[in-house]
Amino acid sequence: MSFVRNRAIVFAYIGLAVLVALTATISPGLLRPSHVGTLLILASFIGIVAVGQTFVILSGGIDLSIPWVLTSAAILLTKFCGGSDAALAWAAPTVLLGGCAVGAINGVGIAIFDVPPIIMTLAVNVVIQGLILVDTSGAPTASAPSLVQFSAVGYVGPLPVALLVWAVLALAASVILSKTALGRYLYALGSNKIVARFSGVPVIFMTIIPYVLSGFTAAMAGILLTGYSGQAYLGMGDPYLFTSIAAVAIGGASVLGGSGHYVGTLAGASVLTLLTSLLSTLNLSNGALLLVYGLVILLTISLSSEEWGNVIRRLPKNQSERDADSVVHSEDRTL
Amino acid sequence: MLTSAVSRSDKSTTKIMSIPHGERLRIHLMNQVAVLMACTMFGVLVVIYSSFRGGVFSLYELNTDAATTVPLLLAAAGQTIVLLRGGIDLSIGGVISLTTVLAATRFPGNDWSMACWIVAVVAIGGLAGAANGLLISLLRLQPFLVTLATWSMLAGTALIILPTDGGHIPDGWTTAGNLTAVGLSTPVWILILLGLFWCWFSRTRLGLAIRATGSAEKSAFLSGVSLPMIDISTYCLSGVFAALSGLFLVTQTATGSPTVGNDYILPTVAAAVIGGVSLFGGRGSLFGTILGAAILTVIGNLVFALQISSFWQPVASGVVLLIAVLGSSLAERSANREGI
Numbered sequence: 001m002s003f004v005r006n007r008a009i010v011f012a013y014i015g016l017a018v019l020v021a022l023t024a025t026i027s028p029g030l031l032r033p034s035h036v037g038t039l040l041i042l043a044s045f046i047g048i049v050a051v052g053q054t055f056v057i058l059s060g061g062i063d064l065s066i067p068w069v070l071t072s073a074a075i076l077l078t079k080f081c082g083g084s085d086a087a088l089a090w091a092a093p094t095v096l097l098g099g100c101a102v103g104a105i106n107g108v109g110i111a112i113f114d115v116p117p118i119i120m121t122l123a124v125n126v127v128i129q130g131l132i133l134v135d136t137s138g139a140p141t142a143s144a145p146s147l148v149q150f151s152a153v154g155y156v157g158p159l160p161v162a163l164l165v166w167a168v169l170a171l172a173a174s175v176i177l178s179k180t181a182l183g184r185y186l187y188a189l190g191s192n193k194i195v196a197r198f199s200g201v202p203v204i205f206m207t208i209i210p211y212v213l214s215g216f217t218a219a220m221a222g223i224l225l226t227g228y229s230g231q232a233y234l235g236m237g238d239p240y241l242f243t244s245i246a247a248v249a250i251g252g253a254s255v256l257g258g259s260g261h262y263v264g265t266l267a268g269a270s271v272l273t274l275l276t277s278l279l280s281t282l283n284l285s286n287g288a289l290l291l292v293y294g295l296v297i298l299l300t301i302s303l304s305s306e307e308w309g310n311v312i313r314r315l316p317k318n319q320s321e322r323d324a325d326s327v328v329h330s331e332d333r334t335l
Numbered sequence: 336m337l338t339s340a341v342s343r344s345d346k347s348t349t350k351i352m353s354i355p356h357g358e359r360l361r362i363h364l365m366n367q368v369a370v371l372m373a374c375t376m377f378g379v380l381v382v383i384y385s386s387f388r389g390g391v392f393s394l395y396e397l398n399t400d401a402a403t404t405v406p407l408l409l410a411a412a413g414q415t416i417v418l419l420r421g422g423i424d425l426s427i428g429g430v431i432s433l434t435t436v437l438a439a440t441r442f443p444g445n446d447w448s449m450a451c452w453i454v455a456v457v458a459i460g461g462l463a464g465a466a467n468g469l470l471i472s473l474l475r476l477q478p479f480l481v482t483l484a485t486w487s488m489l490a491g492t493a494l495i496i497l498p499t500d501g502g503h504i505p506d507g508w509t510t511a512g513n514l515t516a517v518g519l520s521t522p523v524w525i526l527i528l529l530g531l532f533w534c535w536f537s538r539t540r541l542g543l544a545i546r547a548t549g550s551a552e553k554s555a556f557l558s559g560v561s562l563p564m565i566d567i568s569t570y571c572l573s574g575v576f577a578a579l580s581g582l583f584l585v586t587q588t589a590t591g592s593p594t595v596g597n598d599y600i601l602p603t604v605a606a607a608v609i610g611g612v613s614l615f616g617g618r619g620s621l622f623g624t625i626l627g628a629a630i631l632t633v634i635g636n637l638v639f640a641l642q643i644s645s646f647w648q649p650v651a652s653g654v655v656l657l658i659a660v661l662g663s664s665l666a667e668r669s670a671n672r673e674g675i
Binding site: 062064109113114115116118119120122123124125126127129130131133134137242245246249254255256285286287288289290291292293294295297298301302305306307308311 | 423470473474475476477479480481483484485486487488489490491492493494495496498593601604605608614615644646647648649650651652653654656657660661664665667668
C-alpha cells in the first residue's frame, strides 16, 4: 500500500471526507441511497475516462484527444446500431478497437516521431472532430440501443451497471500499477525516461501503451454516456477533457509523470462529482461552478506542493544562504 | 618544450573558439528549419489560394485577413513568450472571455471613462497573469495545472458577469478597431506594431532573460537571473496580450461572449508551434508565430474558397500542425545526431 505514503493522495481522501461531511450538513438529501446511485453513475463516467488519463499522465504525457474520441465512439456506435441491440455485438468491439487505434496513432507519433504529447493529441483531437463533423454534417444521430441504455442506467441488484464497469476497470488499473512489471515500467518511464531506457524499460512500447488504454477508456465512456443520455450528440465529450485532468490532479498525481496512483484518481473523480451535485443543489450558476472547480484544483495542487517548507524557511534567511538554496531547487526542477 | 606546449594549447583553444564559417551557417539553418518550413508552407498555401480566387494580392485582402488573424495573433504573442520560457498558458482563454464580457457590459459611451476601463481591463489581464507566475515560481507548481485552474476561474467569472453572449460595445470603440490610415486598417497597424515590439523586446534585458531561462534554467539562474521575477513577468505579459486580444476581438464582433476565449487557447499554441516555437522553451520568435497564425488564416480562407464543408477546416489545421511538428522534430533529431 505504498500510495498511503503519498501525501497528495492522502490529501485527496481528506478532501473527499470533508466534502461528504459538508454535503451531509448542507443538503443531506444528496446522500440518500437513491441519489447516491445516480452520483455513482455520474462519477463512473469521469472515473472511467480518468483511468486512461491517469496512465498517460503517470507516463509523463497528457491526452487531449479524449473529448472527440469519446464523442466519435458514441456517434459511430449509434450510427452502426441504428437502435437495434443485435448490431451491438460487432459495433461495440469495433468502436472500442477504434478508440485503441486512435490511441496507438497518438502513441506512435509521441514515442517514435518525438512529437510533444500536447501537440500530438491536440492535433488528433481536432482532426477527429473535423472528420466526425464532416461525416454527420452536425446532425444528431439515431437513439442508443436499449442494451446500451441498460448498461448505463440499469441496476444489477443494488448496484448500477456503470459502477460495476468502473469497479472492474479501477481494480485492473490499481493492480497493474501496484503489482505488475508494466506498472513499475510506467513509473520508471514517467520519472526519468533516460534512466528508464538504460534500466531496460521498453521505452517505446511503454510510451504507446498508456495512449492505447486511454483511447479504449474514452471510447468505453462514450458508449456508456450514450446509454445514459439516450443518444449521441456533438460535443458530448467536451467536459471530459477538463474533468479527467482535474480528477487526476486532485487525486495527487504529478503532471510531470512518475508520481501518483489510480487510487488517488478515484477520490478525484468522486470529489468532482459530489462537488458538481452539491453546487447544483445550491442553485449555483455554471459560472460559479467553473469558479469553484478552478479554486478546488488550485487549492489541492497548492496544498500538496512540496515547497511550503522552503517558502516558510526561506523568509528570514540572509542572502547567501537563500542563493545556495535556490541553486539546489533549480536542480530539482529541471529533473 | 614549454613554448611548444603553450603554442599547442593556444592552437587547440583557437580551434574551439572559431567554428568554420560554413559550419556556423549550417547550424544557423538547422535552428531555423521550422521557420523555413513554415515559410514554404505559407508560400504553397498562398499560391493554391490565389489560383482559386482573384484579387488575393490586394490591400483589401490584406486588411480583411489581418482582421481575422489579429485576435488570435495578439493572444499567440503572449503564448509565444510563455513558450519561450518553457511554460504554457491556458488561462489566456479565460482572460479573453472576461475582457470581452467586461467590454460589453461595463464600457460607457464616454471617451474618458472608457479609456480608464481599457486600462483597467488590461491591468486585470496582467494581474491574472502575474498571479499565475507567482504560483508557478513560488510553489513550483506545473504551469499546465495552474493555468488550467485559473482559466476555469476566469471563465467562471466571465459567465457570472454575462451568462450568455450579448451586451453592447460602444460605437466609439468598434470604430477604433476598424479605422483606415494610409490604406491600411487598424489590424494591419497592430501587426506592424507587434513586429516592432518584438524587434525591441527580444533585445531587452527581460526578453533575453526569458529566452535564456527557457533554454537552460540553471545556467540562467547562475548568471544572475531572478527566476521568480522572470516567471511573474512572463505570465503577466501573456495576460496583458490576452486582454489586448479580447479588446480587439470586440471591435470585430461588437458583442461580449463568456465562452469565446476557449476557442483561442489551443490555436495560440498551434500558431506558435507551426511557426517554429519550441514547446521545450528557448527556441523561436514572434515572427514565426505571425507566420503560423497567417497559415491558419489562409487555411480557413482556402476551405471557404474551395466551397467544401467548413468542417474540413479543423482537419486541415490539425494536419498542418502535425506536419510542422513532425518536420521540426525530425530536423532536431538529425541535428542531435550530428552533435550540433
